[in-house]
Amino acid sequence: MTTPKTPVADVGGAAPAARPTDLQPAAADFAAAYPVRPVPATGPVDTAPIATTPAAVEELDGLWRAVVQETRTRGNDIHLPISLAFAERLCRAYPDADAELVRVATLLHDTGWAHVDESRILSEGFTGDWRKANIRYEHEKQGCDVARRVLPGLGYSVEFIERVCRIIDGHDTRPVALSLEDALMRDADRLWRFDQAGIALASSWFKMDPATYTDRLATEIVPELITQAAVDMASADLDRSNALLKTAVIR
Numbered sequence: 001m002t003t004p005k006t007p008v009a010d011v012g013g014a015a016p017a018a019r020p021t022d023l024q025p026a027a028a029d030f031a032a033a034y035p036v037r038p039v040p041a042t043g044p045v046d047t048a049p050i051a052t053t054p055a056a057v058e059e060l061d062g063l064w065r066a067v068v069q070e071t072r073t074r075g076n077d078i079h080l081p082i083s084l085a086f087a088e089r090l091c092r093a094y095p096d097a098d099a100e101l102v103r104v105a106t107l108l109h110d111t112g113w114a115h116v117d118e119s120r121i122l123s124e125g126f127t128g129d130w131r132k133a134n135i136r137y138e139h140e141k142q143g144c145d146v147a148r149r150v151l152p153g154l155g156y157s158v159e160f161i162e163r164v165c166r167i168i169d170g171h172d173t174r175p176v177a178l179s180l181e182d183a184l185m186r187d188a189d190r191l192w193r194f195d196q197a198g199i200a201l202a203s204s205w206f207k208m209d210p211a212t213y214t215d216r217l218a219t220e221i222v223p224e225l226i227t228q229a230a231v232d233m234a235s236a237d238l239d240r241s242n243a244l245l246k247t248a249v250i251r
């Protein structure tokens with residue numbers, strides 16, 4: 001299965017027709033500010049198993065409680081906490097990023113899956129040109145609606161909420177990252193797949209055996225990562241997961 005790459009430095013490419021037309025200047029600004037790809041880390045890079053550094057205790061518990069219903073679809077109750085733990089790690093590696101923005105956007109980015117036709121998630125969202133499937137656009141829009149519904153009551157400002165939505169809207173379908181925070185959310189969203197739990201869940205969604213799936217992680221997903229810290233974390237996790245699952249033999 002081939003998937004579109006994430007040409008973070010290629011800001012000249014055409015955005016999907018359905019996307020707002022004001023996104024390219026932000027993508028160009030980001031590409032100019034971070035011309036070296038993958039983006040080198042300026043802080044510590046932790047490549048240990050993600051289970052050793054869960055997401056910060058209690059700090060976002062109010063937000064988690066507000067979206068429990070949304071975590072019960074498409075493995076979000078596994079995908080989102082692991083992605084958040086990776087997001088926090090990435091924020092330590094890139095201290096210039098607005099960590100709160102990255103964390104909140106990552107926690108909420110896929111909550112929209114709970115508000116689309118569940119029967120279409122696997123039939124359309126994980127087959128064919130899945131990143132261009134209509135249901136992908138729908139889950140992004142629905143995720144923004146979740147953010148606008150739950151964040152005001154937790155004290156987040158309107159301006160902050162719109163920055164969160166700007167990241168959520170297009171996180172799967174927009175071909176370019178718009179900011180460092182957007183890039184870190186995207187990398188966190190990919191990094192969870194390299195953990196054993198991610199391989200177990202996502203390989204079943206794509207109807208692949210673990211060896212085929214980990215091959216695909218190496219050839220298709222690692223090259224999409226925007227930051228060097230994410231590349232280092234993914235490579236270390238992939239080595240561990242391949243050894244544990246004996247994918248060199250069971251294929």
Ligand SMILES: [Fe+2]
Pocket residue numbers: 109110139171172
């Ligand atoms: Fe998504």
Ligand SMILES: [Fe+2]
Pocket residue numbers: 079109110189
């Ligand atoms: Fe995701």
